[in-house]
Amino acid sequence: MILLDDDLEKFQIEKSDIQNIKDGRPVTVRCVDRGTNDAEVTKRYECVYDLLHDKRMSFSETQYEANTKYVQQAKERHRISQRFLLSLESGNTNSVSTFLIQENKGVEGTLSSRTICLMDATGSMSHLLQKSKNTVGTMFERVSLILKENKIDEDSFEVQFVVYRNYNSREDKILQHSPWETKHDN
Known part of the structure; x- marks a missing residue:
């Protein structure tokens, strides 16, 4: 199998890491520790595949945690949507009205x-993209x-995301932005 530098980039493996392994020098690896903060460890590897294994495992753990958090948020949104549908079916217009006003209120x-x-x-x-979405x-x-506690309209806070991509991306993809949003799940 041939691995290109671009293939290793998503695992945060650099050319210098590979050269250090070939030269018998240690490589600094970021380890994910669920109980505490992430830590950096300097480790000697016998071959590049051992480093790739550690980096892939760390990447997978990070992705799994981010995906789990995303699924929990989606589950909560689903539960709210199910309650809305039950209110709609039962003719509970107050609940339906409250839900629709809350979900569709603009600034x-x-x-x-x-x-x-x-x-x-x-x-x-x-x-890190999924982690960023969860953090948002x-x-x-x-x-x-905070806005509710201070009796300020919740929709007075807006966020716009701007992302930049690799220089080898198409011209229209290098810099992209979202519309202004008042809800995190839009």
Whole structure:
């Protein structure tokens, strides 16, 4: 099997790591520890495939955790949607009305805050995109709670995402942006 540098980029393996292994020098590896923060460990590898194995396992664990969090959020949204459908079927117009107003309310008033999040969407950062999405969901929930506590309209906070990609991407894909959003799940 032939592995190209681009193939290894998403696992954060660099040419210098491969050369260090060939020269018998140690390589610094970021390890995911579920109980604590991530840690960096310097380790000697017998061959490149051992490093690839460790990096793939770390990548998979990180992806799994991010995906699990995403599934939990989707499960909660599904539960809310199911409640809405039950209210719709039973003719509970108050509940239906409240749900629709909450989900479709746009920005009102003059008080607003707009935040732009610039993200690295190059190949080496692909494993962090789902984490970023989850973090944005958490951020929206916290902002919403703070705004509610201060009797400020929740929809006065807007976020726009801007991503930049590898230089070898098509011209129209190098820099992309989302519309302004007031809900994290749009």
